[in-house]
Amino acid sequence: MAPRVLVSDKLSETAVQIFRDRGVEVDFQPNLGKDKDKLLEVIDQYDGLAIRSATKVTEKIIAAASRLKVVGRAGIGVDNVDIPAASKKGIIVMNTPFGNSITTAEHAIAMIFAVARQIPAADASTQAGKWEKSRFMGVEVTGKTLGVVGCGNIGSIVAQRGVGLRMRVIAFDPFLSQERATQLGIEKVELDDLFKRADFITLHTPMTDKTRGMINKDALAQMKDGVRIVNCARGGLIVEADLAEALKSGKVAGAGIDVFETEPATESPLFGIENVVCTPHLGASTTEAQENVALQVAEQMADYLTRGAVSNAINMPSITAEEAPILTPFVKLAECLGAFAGQVTEEAISSVEIVYDGLVSDMNTKALTSAVLAGLIRSQVADVNMVSAPIMARERGIQITEAKRDKSGVFDSFIKLTVVTEKQTRSVAGTVFSDGKPRFIQIKGINIDAEIGEHMVYTTNNDAPGIIGLLGTVFGKAGVNIANFQLGRNRPGGDAIALLYVDSPVSNEVLDEVRAHKEILSAKPLKFDIPPVA
Numbered sequence: 001m002a003p004r005v006l007v008s009d010k011l012s013e014t015a016v017q018i019f020r021d022r023g024v025e026v027d028f029q030p031n032l033g034k035d036k037d038k039l040l041e042v043i044d045q046y047d048g049l050a051i052r053s054a055t056k057v058t059e060k061i062i063a064a065a066s067r068l069k070v071v072g073r074a075g076i077g078v079d080n081v082d083i084p085a086a087s088k089k090g091i092i093v094m095n096t097p098f099g100n101s102i103t104t105a106e107h108a109i110a111m112i113f114a115v116a117r118q119i120p121a122a123d124a125s126t127q128a129g130k131w132e133k134s135r136f137m138g139v140e141v142t143g144k145t146l147g148v149v150g151c152g153n154i155g156s157i158v159a160q161r162g163v164g165l166r167m168r169v170i171a172f173d174p175f176l177s178q179e180r181a182t183q184l185g186i187e188k189v190e191l192d193d194l195f196k197r198a199d200f201i202t203l204h205t206p207m208t209d210k211t212r213g214m215i216n217k218d219a220l221a222q223m224k225d226g227v228r229i230v231n232c233a234r235g236g237l238i239v240e241a242d243l244a245e246a247l248k249s250g251k252v253a254g255a256g257i258d259v260f261e262t263e264p265a266t267e268s269p270l271f272g273i274e275n276v277v278c279t280p281h282l283g284a285s286t287t288e289a290q291e292n293v294a295l296q297v298a299e300q301m302a303d304y305l306t307r308g309a310v311s312n313a314i315n316m317p318s319i320t321a322e323e324a325p326i327l328t329p330f331v332k333l334a335e336c337l338g339a340f341a342g343q344v345t346e347e348a349i350s351s352v353e354i355v356y357d358g359l360v361s362d363m364n365t366k367a368l369t370s371a372v373l374a375g376l377i378r379s380q381v382a383d384v385n386m387v388s389a390p391i392m393a394r395e396r397g398i399q400i401t402e403a404k405r406d407k408s409g410v411f412d413s414f415i416k417l418t419v420v421t422e423k424q425t426r427s428v429a430g431t432v433f434s435d436g437k438p439r440f441i442q443i444k445g446i447n448i449d450a451e452i453g454e455h456m457v458y459t460t461n462n463d464a465p466g467i468i469g470l471l472g473t474v475f476g477k478a479g480v481n482i483a484n485f486q487l488g489r490n491r492p493g494g495d496a497i498a499l500l501y502v503d504s505p506v507s508n509e510v511l512d513e514v515r516a517h518k519e520i521l522s523a524k525p526l527k528f529d530i531p532p533v534a
């Protein structure tokens, strides 16, 4: 069945065409996102949800989204998506981090000029027939200090444009390196220094707990008298009531506001104040940017839903469309290794070590580690995948270490998983053969070569005669057909293991018969997410 996507915000129709061309069914309902009850009602019919900022993907929506695999944000900010809730449910959240950045930077520059020259008010007055030439005295931007708060994709474009306008550009961003600042031709400063020196301040940080309300009474008090402030990032960065007061007192000479604490903003303390220029979250609204983000989000979502490729995901490592086919068998192997360890481990896991040996060490090991963890945790929690597994592992306090090694044995590639609990340390290793099938090659340090099937039985025993006969007889009597039987031991008469690939599940009663034998130490039924051979 073709995957189904709902477009619930105003995306360019380019997205619809791309979804269809790539075999994805699409419902284009650009106003539906604003109706949260309607969205709640229909969301369980979709594998993907494509949005802008109007649709709020809340915990409640996510809880109702039984089929949802991916949320695609045609734009940058994902503060309208409950990412922790999506991750816990295994839903990938992706955005398009560059498609609208030039456009948004241009809007910030437009706001700087609009505020410096009071263009909107002058326009309204002129068109009202007033010709108030002396009312609208502006300021030049050349030679003024532009303070950029948040110098990422958009902030650095604004900074470059500011340099082009012959402004002195200073920037505060904890992650801005000195080299990057030099390359941009700007000065890296601390925030209080920026507040003291800037004639214009423009905000370009994401909305986080740290940045929420960063422009408040105290911050405003540190600023130059007559400062002008532009916000084309997120409304919550500014305490609107504090800014309104500072504008009224003349401390702040003007403000260009594209984004609001509450959107749609139908009222605001900033409305009606002289020299406040407002736009209704238009930062990304150009034909070029909307084409870019619609095309990109549709490609990314379709690639994920039809080919398993992951790009620009906020909550999952990227997997390119080219690497997806090579990686897929190793993802399966990683899941099986995790699933093996998860099913044989009954105590709480304290740490996990994953070694990538040979060619696999050059692959996307972040994704493979997520797959190991998904397999490991699935034995306890059914509803887990590569997105949610790392979070669940962290919540359970499991320490994870990942090591990469050059080829160290006969296999071109193998993955070895070691799981440590309070009581013991267990290890299992596996590889993928040229047929693309995963195999276990070592358990507890004992070499083995076992194809992995949907139903398996794992026994540990003392190496003694009669074990093969015992298993064959007991399973035969119970009508369980053995497809593959693999044995291994550390030394003659030492520790031995057996892995049986069986055509149907083996009941506990049957296994009890096996367990009753004096040389058998344990017998466990195992299940792997491998389709049965037809």
Ligand SMILES: NC(=O)C1=CN([C@@H]2O[C@H](COP(=O)(O)OP(=O)(O)OC[C@H]3O[C@@H](n4cnc5c(N)ncnc54)[C@H](O)[C@@H]3O)[C@@H](O)[C@H]2O)C=CC1
Pocket: 075, 076, 077, 078, 097, 100, 101, 104, 149, 150, 151, 152, 153, 154, 155, 172, 173, 174, 175, 176, 204, 205, 206, 207, 210, 211, 232, 233, 234, 258, 259, 281, 282, 283, 284, 285
């Ligand atoms: N008005 C609109 O229509 C649009 C608004 N946006 C918003 O613009 C903002 C910036 O987007 P991008 O530049 O693409 O993001 P980005 O992630 O490339 O850059 C953000 C920068 O902020 C920095 N930062 C984080 N915390 C900070 C703090 N406490 N103080 C100073 N800097 C801090 C980060 O280090 C990063 O360099 C986002 O909030 C995004 O949602 C984006 C597109 C359109």
Ligand SMILES: O=C(O)C(=O)COP(=O)(O)O
Pocket: 052, 053, 054, 074, 075, 076, 077, 078, 100, 281, 282, 283, 284, 285
């Ligand atoms: O990309 C972003 O972060 C934006 O804020 C753009 O929002 P929009 O897609 O225009 O609703």
